Amino acid sequence: MASAEYPKVLVSSRVYTEPKSTEALHDELASQIGATLLKTGAEAFARLGTIAAADSHEVVIVAQRFPDLQAADPINWTGFDGVRVLLDFDVVRNYSRIVNDRYLGAWSREFRRHRFDALICTGKEVAARMRSEGIEAYWVPKGYDPRYFADAGQERRGVCSYGLLYRARAAMLRTLRRNAVEVEHFVVPYQMLGERLGGFLSCLVCNMEGTPRLGDLGRAAYRLLPGAMVKIRPGLEPMIKNFEAAAAGCAVFADWIPELAELGFVDGETMVAYQTFDELVEKFRAYDRDPDRLRAMGSAAATLCAARHTWSDRAREIGRVLRSIRSGKDSRAG
Incomplete structure (x- = not known):
């Protein structure tokens, strides 16, 4: 159930076949800010606007695998007049050759091609660089899932x-x-x-x-x-x-x-x-x-x-960012 404290959010994500850290964050978005999860992969892009509008969502977060975003036709936002947000862990590769140079500049292009309003990424410097390109970018750091990572006080060495x-x-x-x-x-x-x-x-x-x-x-x-x-x-x-x-x-x-x-x-x-x-x-x-x-x-x-630094903490941070984005859009509309 959506929380009155946060906008009504729809999260479009991939289908997971095994546990992943990104899935844990999406689940916490549902738990902490009342987001609705649409785990259908990029196949929903052709009717995403209609899906979001049908249940009066105020924000859509797209959190798909980036190669799937690249391969897809532009998202069909018809019928949806809320905030369109891209959430991605790997935007650093827009500027970095940490793995290779395959994705240099790619996030900037896909952001514009799919007509997003805002970007949430996991690096402060990366967000600043995106803003210098005219993209409304926000920094929410990475986190972790406490179900898998904890200090159990066991013997350690090496x-x-x-x-x-x-x-x-x-x-x-x-x-x-x-x-x-x-x-x-x-x-x-x-x-x-x-x-x-x-x-x-x-x-x-x-x-x-x-x-x-x-x-x-x-x-x-x-x-x-x-x-x-x-x-x-x-x-x-x-x-x-x-x-x-x-x-x-x-x-x-x-x-x-x-x-x-x-x-x-x-x-x-x-x-x-x-x-x-x-x-x-x-x-x-x-x-x-x-x-x-x-x-x-x-x-x-x-x-x-x-x-x-748990994913619960990050979900609440994202909720505050979304609230700020929505308020800014409402102010501009007014």
Whole structure:
């Protein structure tokens, strides 16, 4: 049931066949702000305006896989005169080569092609860049699902890294291993991730962007030696790993991004910040000699995340953003 505190919201999302962090956020939008979930994928685009208008929704949030948004015909908004919002976790790739350059500029184009009114993305700098392009963009950070990530007080040892080996992450691991720092890197299904993290004292996160040095020569070297010949640039926003690993009670070592301070993370208290891989090696060696301090840091980080960074928190933040957008539209209409 919709809440009187928030606009009446319809969320158009994909069909999920296994647990995903994005689905947890959508479910919290239903729970926290009374949103109606339309889990039909992009097939609803041809009649989305009619669907929204039929039940007097004031806001439609489209939260689909971006490739599906690209492949679809322009959304048919006929009959709907409310607010059209694009919600996406990966807008950072509009400006970053963190994986590759395939999506540079793509979100800006799709936003206009589908005639959205506003964008909610997960990076403060990314939102600012979008606004500089004339797009009404809002920052709501990533979060985590406490059903899967929590500090259960179990015995911990060692340091880990997880996820796909983006170039910057591979370069980080190569630097650490060349300096005799043993890191266990793994990839597991989402629903098993929190339990796996719970066995580690520390987790290394790399939000940075990596691109090949020397063009084709660098790409060839990278194929032979993953992590080699990579040019590193600062990251634009904190990855979801910053929240998942911290919520699971790991002491997180992460490259510093200014918005982390606004999210309550403090170097030496709820995380260990680094600027370069050499600094990461130096700091890891210093902290690794004091496992009790790392354990306390992980516990403090888990407490911070539970208090401020769950998907329930993010759903309420989105509700406040939607209320602001609707008020602005009403003021302009008046």
